[in-house]
Amino acid sequence: MKYLGIDYGAKRIGIAVSNSEGTIAFPRTTIENNARLLESVIHLIADDKIEFIVVGDTRSFSNLENPVTKDAGSFVARLKKKTSLPVVSVWEAGSSIEASRYAPESVEHSDGAAAAIILQRFIDMRKKG
Secondary structure: OOEEEEEEOOOEEEEEEEOOOOOOEEEEEEEEOOOOHHHHHHHHHHHHOOOEEEEEEOOOOOOOOOOOHHHHHHHHHHHHHHHOOOEEEEEOOOHHHHHHHHOOOOHHHHHHHHHHHHHHHHHHHHHHO
C-alpha cells in the first residue's frame, strides 16, 4: 500500500510518500499553502498512485490547539471529501524539530522531512499492531 504523509503548516505543506510496499517513508516536496493547495495535493495523489493519506495533527505535546489546528482540520475534511481515500490524523508533535536536525539550512527539505517522520511513525506503529 502506498502512503502519502502530510505535515500541514500555515505557509507550507511538507509532503512525503512511502515506497509501494508501504514500509519506508521518503521526503517528497513542499507545497505552498495557498488557494491551489488541495488541487496540488490531489494531482500528487494521482501521479504517485496513493492509496492512504496520513496527516500530522498539529496539536502541541500537551494536546492543545495552536493557530493552524482549525485550518488543518478543515483541510483534512476537504481532502477526505475530494479523494474518497482513507485519511487519518496522527500525532506529529516534535516532527519539525526532529526534521530540522537533518536539514537545518533547507526549509523545503525540513518540511518534507517532517512529513516523512510523521509518515514513518505511522508505518512503524502499524507494523507493531
